[in-house]
Amino acid sequence: MPLLSDSVTRRGFLATAAGAALVSQLPLRLAGAEGSSLSNRAEPFAPLPVPGWVRRVTSMAFGSLADVAEMADAGVQVLHTNLVWPYDPLRRDGGGLSADDAARLKELVAACHQREVKLSLGLPPFPSVSLVEKHPDWRVFHDAEGSILKTPPVEDNLGTRIGCNLGPWGDYLIEVCAELVEDYNVDGFSFDGNYHPAICYCPACQAAYQADAHKPLPAKVDLNDVEYRRYLVWRGERLEDHYRRMQVRIKQANPDAAIMTWTVNAGRYGHLLHSPRAMPTRLNLLFDLPMQEWWLDETNFGASIAPTFGAAYLHAVTGGRPCASEPYLMSRGNPYGTHSFPKHERLARTLLALTHGNVSAQSFGWPGHRDSAAQACREGNRRAPWITNAQPLRWGAMLVSEQTRQFYAYRNIPELFLPHVFGAFRAAIEEHLPLRLVNDWDITPEELRKYQVLLLPNAAALSDSQVSAIREYVRNGGGLAATGESSLCDEIGQPRGDFALADLFGVSFRGRPQTTSSPAPLDENFARHLDERYWQERVGVATLSWGEHPLLDDERLRELVPTRNVLFRGPQVLTTEPQEPTEVVCRLQPEGGSAASPALIARSFGRGKVIYLAAALDAALWSYSFPYQRRMLARAVEWAATAPPDIRVIAPMCVQATFFEQSHEGRPRLVVHLFNNVNTAAHHGLPAAEAPLREETIPIAGIRVEFHNHSLQRCRVEPEGIEVPLRSDAARPGVLIADVPALARHSLVVAE
Numbered sequence: 162m163p164l165l166s167d168s169v170t171r172r173g174f175l176a177t178a179a180g181a182a183l184v185s186q187l188p189l190r191l192a193g194a195e196g197s198s199l200s201n202r203a204e205p206f207a208p209l210p211v212p213g214w215v216r217r218v219t220s221m222a223f224g225s226l227a228d229v230a231e232m233a234d235a236g237v238q239v240l241h242t243n244l245v246w247p248y249d250p251l252r253r254d255g256g257g258l259s260a261d262d263a264a265r266l267k268e269l270v271a272a273c274h275q276r277e278v279k280l281s282l283g284l285p286p287f288p289s290v291s292l293v294e295k296h297p298d299w300r301v302f303h304d305a306e307g308s309i310l311k312t313p314p315v316e317d318n319l320g321t322r323i324g325c326n327l328g329p330w331g332d333y334l335i336e337v338c339a340e341l342v343e344d345y346n347v348d349g350f351s352f353d354g355n356y357h358p359a360i361c362y363c364p365a366c367q368a369a370y371q372a373d374a375h376k377p378l379p380a381k382v383d384l385n386d387v388e389y390r391r392y393l394v395w396r397g398e399r400l401e402d403h404y405r406r407m408q409v410r411i412k413q414a415n416p417d418a419a420i421m422t423w424t425v426n427a428g429r430y431g432h433l434l435h436s437p438r439a440m441p442t443r444l445n446l447l448f449d450l451p452m453q454e455w456w457l458d459e460t461n462f463g464a465s466i467a468p469t470f471g472a473a474y475l476h477a478v479t480g481g482r483p484c485a486s487e488p489y490l491m492s493r494g495n496p497y498g499t500h501s502f503p504k505h506e507r508l509a510r511t512l513l514a515l516t517h518g519n520v521s522a523q524s525f526g527w528p529g530h531r532d533s534a535a536q537a538c539r540e541g542n543r544r545a546p547w548i549t550n551a552q553p554l555r556w557g558a559m560l561v562s563e564q565t566r567q568f569y570a571y572r573n574i575p576e577l578f579l580p581h582v583f584g585a586f587r588a589a590i591e592e593h594l595p596l597r598l599v600n601d602w603d604i605t606p607e608e609l610r611k612y613q614v615l616l617l618p619n620a621a622a623l624s625d626s627q628v629s630a631i632r633e634y635v636r637n638g639g640g641l642a643a644t645g646e647s648s649l650c651d652e653i654g655q656p657r658g659d660f661a662l663a664d665l666f667g668v669s670f671r672g673r674p675q676t677t678s679s680p681a682p683l684d685e686n687f688a689r690h691l692d693e694r695y696w697q698e699r700v701g702v703a704t705l706s707w708g709e710h711p712l713l714d715d716e717r718l719r720e721l722v723p724t725r726n727v728l729f730r731g732p733q734v735l736t737t738e739p740q741e742p743t744e745v746v747c748r749l750q751p752e753g754g755s756a757a758s759p760a761l762i763a764r765s766f767g768r769g770k771v772i773y774l775a776a777a778l779d780a781a782l783w784s785y786s787f788p789y790q791r792r793m794l795a796r797a798v799e800w801a802a803t804a805p806p807d808i809r810v811i812a813p814m815c816v817q818a819t820f821f822e823q824s825h826e827g828r829p830r831l832v833v834h835l836f837n838n839v840n841t842a843a844h845h846g847l848p849a850a851e852a853p854l855r856e857e858t859i860p861i862a863g864i865r866v867e868f869h870n871h872s873l874q875r876c877r878v879e880p881e882g883i884e885v886p887l888r889s890d891a892a893r894p895g896v897l898i899a900d901v902p903a904l905a906r907h908s909l910v911v912a913e
């Protein structure tokens with residue numbers, strides 16, 4: 162078998178794998194429905210604790226034995242590398258690594274540990290030829306006939322030896338990992354692959370599905386079929402079980418052993434497009450440290466808010482646990498390459514990921530970029546005191562609903578799902594609102610009560626229990642801002658016929674504006690399916706108009722739309738009129754003849770406040786934006802919130818601010834990241850092909866951070882170590898203001 166060369170980059174490995182025609186099976190897919198379990202799970206899902214040393218990691222690197230000394234000098238704490246393949250037979254059965262492989266692995270572990278670098282071994286998750294020859298039915302069966310059995314395993318064709326990790330191969334792989342920990346003191350693992358296929362008919366899968374679901378496997382991969390959707394949820398839970406058992410087994414061998422592996426669900430733009438997913442989003446909670454290959458090329462909309470969202474989303478799916486975005490040094494995606502990649506851009510990408518809670522992960526393998534790799538690691542480590550064990554401040558929560566992405570929006574994820582979450586996220590970033598991304602499983606009474614406001618950006622697929630958690634949250638004083646078709650379907654994407662949150666919105670769903678002049682009654686078949694015409698009519702042009710209302714009493718909004726009458730292009734839904742007419746703050750008049758309908762409804766529910774946006778300002782702000790949309794969306798979220806944020810950043814929109822809390826020597830500490838995302842090339846290129854390739858930056862002066870009702874003694878800007886006096890404002894008691902020195906690229910405002 163041709164072992165991966167020591168200097169192979171991860172991309173090199175993927176190219177090897179792709180040559181084996183298994184691109185469709187390998188990473189690159191995504192996950193989620195949190196409500197509908199089929200797998201007879203006895204206890205509720207719970208994450209596993211992360212070893213303490215993993216929580217302290219601030220920089221990791223990809224390279225080889227030859228790089229260990231240089232990496233250690235740069236402060237790298239974890240080396241990721243490929244070296245050996247799963248062997249056959251197991252050591253416990255008289256097998257193990259070949260003498261040659263054993264010697265090389267021992268040498269690598271010794272070199273790492275001598276420099277206090279942990280070794281995370283990249284293990285290609287493929288059974289050997291001899292193992293497949295013994296057990297041809299341990300492989301993934303792509304069809305019910307088992308035609309893979311007619312294909313003999315071939316050394317250099319990985320497509321002939323894809324094991325099914327639900328069956329005996331999964332247990333075998335777990336045992337290989339445990340033996341590598343026991344015998345060689347390997348510190349952790351990553352896998353290029355080891356997710357789940359879109360479907361598998363191997364004997365183990367057939368038996369397990371029959372036992373759990375009491376029916377045969379679905380006949381084909383078809384997300385239009387609710388039975389297939391349920392299967393996908395089940396298969397995801399089985400994958401979670403596989404990783405949970407792997408974690409238990411390797412931690413038996415060494416409690417500090419870790420899984421620090423690639424996520425393919427929750428991250429860069431391309432990940433979000435993959436459907437059916439290859440792993441549930443929740444699986445990220447069973448990794449000690451999920452990593453993503455973070456691409457900012459034009460195919461991943463590198464010059465937009467999309468990469469930032471990817472880093473923030475990865476941090477969100479881990480629930481604030483460790484995670485890493487490895488900035489790929491791709492100048493371009495099509496064709497793919499690192500040509501002319503500026504060193505400054507590498508640092509900018511690294512610090513952008515760090516701003517959103519990701520640790521630095523650098524490949525030393527990019528030609529001509531060893532010094533920039535070391536620099537990026539050093540800059541990560543320099544910030545260690547303020548990023549280690551920091552938790553995001555909770556004010557606003559924005560649901561990124563994976564079950565909505567997978568079971569409602571699968572027909573066209575770039576149109577039906579991403580514009581809403583990207584647009585809402587963009588508004589929060591540009592307005593510097595402390596908005597935390599949350600997941601389907603976070604929509605519980607216990608979790609929601611930590612927030613002042615919940616934002617549902619077209620979160621269409623919600624379970625009954627999520628709906629009741631949201632209802633109770635608002636009844637008890639929480640704020641809610643929802644857009645579009647939020648709560649219109651159940652957690653598996655089946656239409657409910659009306660919003661499950663209609664009582665909170667104050668209106669019912671009537672359908673979508675039609676482009677013809679006829680009215681748009683709710684299709685009588687709606688409750689059964691959503692036909693093609695339904696999706697086509699989703700986006701249109703309308704006029705929004707509004708009168709006097711405290712919510713829109715805003716200087717900037719008046720300046721942007723002095724006439725209170727403005728064009729809107731984006732997803733719209735028609736609703737009934739609320740019982741109380743004054744709850745309609747803004748109306749939409751669709752182009753093409755449909756009657757005017759409420760666009761923005763603001764009302765009370767119980768002790769809380771609710772905003773419902775039938776004109777999806779969030780999606781419009783990504784797809785066809787006007788500045789008023791950002792401001793109106795921010796005002797809506799602020800209006801609904803129980804209380805305003807107690808930290809405010811006053812800075813230009815290109816400055817990203819994130820907000821964390823830390824405990825330092827037993828005292829609370831506030832940490833505000835400020836990232837200067839300016840691009841001095843000023844959009845001179847063709848917009849559709851733009852990628853950030855920055856060679857320089859411009860320091861930004863005049864940034865202020867305001868702390869409201871915090872008792873603070875001291876404020877510094879780190880890592881520069883500059884003391885910043887806190888001044889008070891006579892007109893606003895309880896407010897302390899820090900005037901931040903000019904922001905070069907990334908600094909932390911640390912207040913104690």
Ligand SMILES: [Zn+2]
Pocket residue numbers: 300301302325326327328361362363364365366367
């Ligand atoms: Zn299988």
